[in-house]
Amino acid sequence: MTLTQKKIDVTDRVIGKLKNGEIELFLGNSPIGKITLPEGSKYTLEHHFEADQQKIYQSVSVPDKTDPRYTDCDEGGWC
Numbered sequence: 001m002t003l004t005q006k007k008i009d010v011t012d013r014v015i016g017k018l019k020n021g022e023i024e025l026f027l028g029n030s031p032i033g034k035i036t037l038p039e040g041s042k043y044t045l046e047h048h049f050e051a052d053q054q055k056i057y058q059s060v061s062v063p064d065k066t067d068p069r070y071t072d073c074d075e076g077g078w079c
Helices: none
Strands: 014-019 022-027 030-036 049-051 056-058
Antiparallel strands (some): 022 030, 049 056
């Protein structure tokens, strides 16, 4: 029995994580490489997202105070 090499397209399964000016690449939980970003790289993100040099943030709406109707609920969800 012999083994032959074959290329499998995994592009749509690769995940990138921003860290220290690089994009670390993973396939599942296994690191497979990195992309180094040049100094002053520009990010283009969808609406409600913004980036600084190390992090990506999502803008969300959250209530500014708790609604008293839901403070006395038990663990089963009954209020």
